[in-house]
Amino acid sequence: MNSQTYVNFFRQTSPYIHAHRGKTFVIALAGDAVLDGNCHRLLADIALLQSLGVRIVLVHGARPQIDQRLAQSSLTSDFKGHLRITDVEAMICVKQAIGSTRLQLEAELSMGLPNSPMHGAEVRVMGGNFVVAKPIGVIDGVDHQHSGEVRRVDHVGIQSQLDSGAMVLVSPIGFSPTGEAFNLSYIDVASHAAVAIGADKLICISAVSNISQNGGLLRSLSIPAVKEYLKNSNAASQLEQTLLCAAQQACKGGVERVHLIGYRDDGALLSELFTREGSGTLIIQDYSESLRPASIDDVGGILDLIQPLEESGVLVKRSRELLETEISRFMVALHPEGFLVGCAALYPLGSTGSGEIACVATHPDFLSQGTASRLLAAIENQAHSQSIDRLYVLTTQAAHWFQEQGFVEATVDALPEDKQLLYNYQRSSRVLCKRL
Numbered sequence: 001m002n003s004q005t006y007v008n009f010f011r012q013t014s015p016y017i018h019a020h021r022g023k024t025f026v027i028a029l030a031g032d033a034v035l036d037g038n039c040h041r042l043l044a045d046i047a048l049l050q051s052l053g054v055r056i057v058l059v060h061g062a063r064p065q066i067d068q069r070l071a072q073s074s075l076t077s078d079f080k081g082h083l084r085i086t087d088v089e090a091m092i093c094v095k096q097a098i099g100s101t102r103l104q105l106e107a108e109l110s111m112g113l114p115n116s117p118m119h120g121a122e123v124r125v126m127g128g129n130f131v132v133a134k135p136i137g138v139i140d141g142v143d144h145q146h147s148g149e150v151r152r153v154d155h156v157g158i159q160s161q162l163d164s165g166a167m168v169l170v171s172p173i174g175f176s177p178t179g180e181a182f183n184l185s186y187i188d189v190a191s192h193a194a195v196a197i198g199a200d201k202l203i204c205i206s207a208v209s210n211i212s213q214n215g216g217l218l219r220s221l222s223i224p225a226v227k228e229y230l231k232n233s234n235a236a237s238q239l240e241q242t243l244l245c246a247a248q249q250a251c252k253g254g255v256e257r258v259h260l261i262g263y264r265d266d267g268a269l270l271s272e273l274f275t276r277e278g279s280g281t282l283i284i285q286d287y288s289e290s291l292r293p294a295s296i297d298d299v300g301g302i303l304d305l306i307q308p309l310e311e312s313g314v315l316v317k318r319s320r321e322l323l324e325t326e327i328s329r330f331m332v333a334l335h336p337e338g339f340l341v342g343c344a345a346l347y348p349l350g351s352t353g354s355g356e357i358a359c360v361a362t363h364p365d366f367l368s369q370g371t372a373s374r375l376l377a378a379i380e381n382q383a384h385s386q387s388i389d390r391l392y393v394l395t396t397q398a399a400h401w402f403q404e405q406g407f408v409e410a411t412v413d414a415l416p417e418d419k420q421l422l423y424n425y426q427r428s429s430r431v432l433c434k435r436l
Helices: 003-020 031-035 039-051 063-072 088-110 155-163 186-196 223-232 238-252 268-274 296-311 320-325 371-385 399-404 417-421
Strands: 024-029 055-060 131-135 148-153 167-170 173-175 181-183 201-206 211-213 216-218 220-222 257-262 281-284 290-293 330-334 340-348 354-362 390-395 408-410 430-435
Touching: 003 268, 024 039, 024 186, 031 039, 031 063, 031 088, 031 201, 039 055, 039 088, 039 167, 039 268, 055 088, 055 155, 055 186, 063 088, 088 167, 088 173, 088 181, 131 181, 131 186, 148 173, 148 181, 148 186, 155 167, 155 186, 167 186, 186 201, 186 238, 201 238, 201 268, 220 223, 223 238, 223 281, 238 257, 238 281, 257 268, 290 371, 296 320, 296 330, 296 340, 296 354, 330 371, 340 371, 354 371, 371 390, 390 399, 399 408, 399 430
Parallel strands: 024 055, 024 201, 055 167, 131 173, 201 257, 220 281, 354 390
Antiparallel strands: 131 148, 173 181, 211 216, 257 281, 290 330, 330 340, 340 354, 390 430, 408 430
């Protein structure tokens, strides 16, 4: 990778670095991930997040580690769905496995050898009895014994540790007011913790790298879409169902975004958080982009959208200075992650009751998702409010799309007189009109 590639990389990731600084992420790390050969690099990436100003709560699982302990003790335990039935003997193995896994993570996060990803990280890891639990009890005639569920999370204690600059490590074990210990689902703990502390993100790192359907990767899912997927997808694994149900619970509790990524692909965490394409599946309450009038702070984002189209001759070139003076004419589409995915502008044409639509642009990664159509509808509503009853558009390559939106062919002579005088015959733009 040459120096210019590095420069471009930092420029592209800088908006995400700024956006994530000071935010709180709860990361749910599957026990399988701790055993994987990529774990060391994954933990280094988590430490990197903290060094960039992200407040981290790390909740780890330990299912395979518990299975190993049980096997060594010639014991077995049954499952009811995704929940283990934990008797007294099994609980001893659970404590040993969780304790050992926790120590392994603390040791990994303490490494700071020169020439290693953790060099200079100085991660301070803090833990405690943050989870109050209760027994699951008897379900369908089955006593789950020492398997429990979360009653509440000590959000004050966790926030105190985060405020001190520490990374908080939470194990999937909880305690009752009477001092009993219960084996918990780490996904359940992570979801409850994210809601309790008002986390900005819940990130689930497991064997499920993303959600796919009919062979295609689902980059994003709204909560209604998750419900529909669970209802209609017979192929969803038990783990997928568990993760999606936890994502639903977290979003309903106020967590803005839940990310599902895999632990086997090196750099998946950073790719998901610092690139537009991501690497897994994002789950959000309502994934549709938001539309709003543009502000002066959007000038840079609009330029990024329209410059490639200007260079190819699709749009007429606009300087930054001109765009700044005309910014009040623009409407933008904002991605849930905070960046612009589309724009369009409305220019009233004098006192003729007519207006011109210009600069309709969509980010290449979000084409064919209806963003431009929704922007056009918003522009038409804006035109109504300004007593504009006829819209014109001049285009060299998008005439067919505008016709699909209800525009019809017109001539240059149909334009208001002032606009006719400004018509560029060298571009030979087609003129289309729509009555509102």
